[in-house]
Amino acid sequence: MYNVSDPVAELDRICSILERMPPAELDKWLALQDRQLSFNCSDPEMDAADMDNRGFAIPGPLLQRVRRLRIRLMIGFHPAAEVIRNVVY
Secondary structure, three states: OOOOOOHHHHHHHHHHHHHHOOHHHHHHHHHOOOOEEEEEEOOOOOOHHHHHHHOOOOOHHHHHHHHHOOOEEEEEEOOOOOOOEEEEO
């Protein structure tokens, strides 16, 4: 677990690594039971209303790469208030 400033760029980086894997190694990756990526996003300055207004988007081509690589992706949003939203793809 580590901090990243741009979750979309980090997801792109992870996809690039997987796409460059030799086929035998990628088969090992796909055979793993727990190959879920989890991103937890938080901003103490943002409340739930801000979260709805500012939005968060993963570009379509990146989502296609995630799906093609069969990555299980969970994104959790935890702004300052008692609001927790999870998106599982």
